[in-house]
Amino acid sequence: MQTNSAEQTEIVIDIKGLYKSFGNNHVLKGVDLQVARGENVVVLGRSGSGKSVLIKIVCGLLTQDKGSVTVLGEDVKNINHKQLEQLRLKVGFSFQLSALYDSMTVKENIAFPLMRNFRELSKSEVNSRVEDVLNSVSLLKSKDQYPAELSGGQKKRIGIARTLVLRPEIMLYDEPTAGLDPISSIEINNLIRDISNQFGVSSIIITHDLVCAKTTGDRLVMMFDGVVQSQGTFDEVFDTEDERIKSFYEYNFI
Amino acid sequence: MVFKSAGYTGDYLPNSILHLACALKFSRLMKMDITDRGEEKIYLSKKIDGFFINIAKTSRFVLNYFVELFRPPYEFPEIARQCYKIGCDSLPLISLTGFIIGIVFTKQSRPSLADFGATSWLPSLIGIAVFKALAPLVTALICAGKVGSSIGAELGAMKVTEQIEAMDVSASRPYKYLVFTRVTACVFMIPLLMLYTSFVAMMGSYINISINEHISLATFIANAFDKINFIDFKGSIIKAVVFGFTISMVACYKGFNTTRGTEGVGKAANAAVVTSMYLIFIEELMIVQILGWFR
Known part of the structure; x- marks a missing residue:
């Protein structure tokens, strides 16, 4: 998907002039980013360039110092707690370390947000929705296992399944392939693609894995020092004379 | 700015x-x-x-x-689970401590009372000491160590592994599920544990007294409760409720505000115990003072 085509379709995430500092550490210095419905945007950049902070602001886990973030037509900073909760039901967040609840089985992990947000659902409806998402991440057989018994790749998939069960319109992935072997990484990349195609969700994928970026992204956004350095398709972004972007590409494939 | x-x-x-x-x-x-x-x-x-x-x-x-x-739903299954965890897990330690306190306190008070030929006052002395001061305080201190550290470490670990954030982004209201349930369970269970500690301590005391003197259980109980009135009983329950609230609230707060990884988890558990112990002693003093005004 080209950048200019986003203007013609519905914008689901609109970030304008975003600034965020932690003390004297200025992490974001005026980020502008738009995500169209159904689009997968990959945000690339070095560690500490503010990528994770960006998506935490999008889902309201952090608040920006300056600038605006509009998600599905709602200004995230200026909505009340109830509206934020409603918005969060439409925005799934997949954590870097999966963040599965240790004391619950896989099935309980996935049923948890469902049972707490849709109390009117019967037990059989909850079970059927849990099994549906477990099927879509190909891990139905692990439903009675605890997170400690799963591999890194399986944990990632369960983490994604837990967000999918709420049927979100937007998915935010924080380093989906970090710490995984190449085979598991490919599986996760394919899963992200499948989710996008199957459920029509829009995504922001934070990564420094170029294979992940190439496989999952319709559009790439390159961030350095808290600002967007360049954006476009994979080839457009890396067809450049910018030394930092070139070295980012080269080191990824060493 | x-x-x-x-x-x-x-x-x-x-x-x-x-x-x-x-x-x-x-x-x-x-x-x-x-x-x-x-x-x-x-x-x-x-x-x-x-x-x-x-x-x-x-x-x-x-x-x-x-x-x-004032904001339903109240997560009753989770509150019940926490009540079971707090109550049953603490029972062995509380039983042993309460029983030994009863025996030791009776044993050590006897010589002083014997000097005045007043050993018959032992049941009422133990009754007053156990119900009014020892049981609430000992129960609270044991629970601060056992329950407080456990809550602090559990929530601390959840915080550093982003599990609390994960609940937050899925609109699962982590405060209600993790904090409200634990605090409510503690507020219910600590008074019950306090009553149990009193009972066990009195049994320890009765065993010690009955070894030395011939006294029936009915006489022992009648003597023990002779000097205890409703305000004393109510005072102990109030103390236990306040201590329960303090222990769980401090532990949850420390857990929820854990930073710096696994080192932070240890610190949160430790701070939960130390802070609640300080507060328990201060509250004990304040409640005794306030109750004194109502006598």
Whole structure:
């Protein structure tokens, strides 16, 4: 998907002039980013360039110092707690370390947000929705296992399944392939693609894995020092004379 | 912020302006969402700001419990699970401690009373000591160690592994599920455990007395409760409720505000125990003083 085509379709995430500092550490210095419905945007950049902070602001886990973030037509900073909760039901967040609840089985992990947000659902409806998402991440057989018994790749998939069960319109992935072997990484990349195609969700994928970026992204956004350095398709972004972007590409494939 | 941009550090400001700015900051923080959604701007010096931020954060954390009290649903299954965990897990330690306290206290009080030929006062002395002071305090201190550290470590580990954030982003209201349930369970269970400690301590005392003197259980109980009135009983229950609230609230707060990975988890568990122990002693003193006014 080209950048200019986003203007013609519905914008689901609109970030304008975003600034965020932690003390004297200025992490974001005026980020502008738009995500169209159904689009997968990959945000690339070095560690500490503010990528994770960006998506935490999008889902309201952090608040920006300056600038605006509009998600599905709602200004995230200026909505009340109830509206934020409603918005969060439409925005799934997949954590870097999966963040599965240790004391619950896989099935309980996935049923948890469902049972707490849709109390009117019967037990059989909850079970059927849990099994549906477990099927879509190909891990139905692990439903009675605890997170400690799963591999890194399986944990990632369960983490994604837990967000999918709420049927979100937007998915935010924080380093989906970090710490995984190449085979598991490919599986996760394919899963992200499948989710996008199957459920029509829009995504922001934070990564420094170029294979992940190439496989999952319709559009790439390159961030350095808290600002967007360049954006476009994979080839457009890396067809450049910018030394930092070139070295980012080269080191990824060493 | 105005002061900062004008080049002031805040340390040289007149006291009235400083207090006003702190109050503004405090009131802003009180209005903020309970989850920490980012750092605030520095108004004055980092130390002064930090002090007020901590007070505001703690106040919001505690006040939110009372807000949630009037906001159903109440997570009864989770409250029941926590009650079971807090109550049953503490029983062996509390039984042993209570029983030994009963025996030792009786054994050590006997010589003093025997000097005055007043050993027949032992049951009422033990009754007063156990019901009015020892049982609430001992139960609270044991639970601060056992329950407080467990809650602090559990929530701390959940915090550093982003499990609490995961609940937050899925609109699962982590405060209600993790804090409200634990605090409510503690408020219910600590008074029950206190009554159980009293019972076990009295049994220990009865065994010790019956070895030395011939006394029936009925006479022992009648003597023991002779000097205890309703205000004493109510006072002990109030103490236990306050201690239960303090232990769980401190542990949850420390757990929820854990930083710096696994080291932080250990620190949270430790701080949960130490802080609640300090507060328990201060509250004990205050409650005894207040109850004294009603006699």
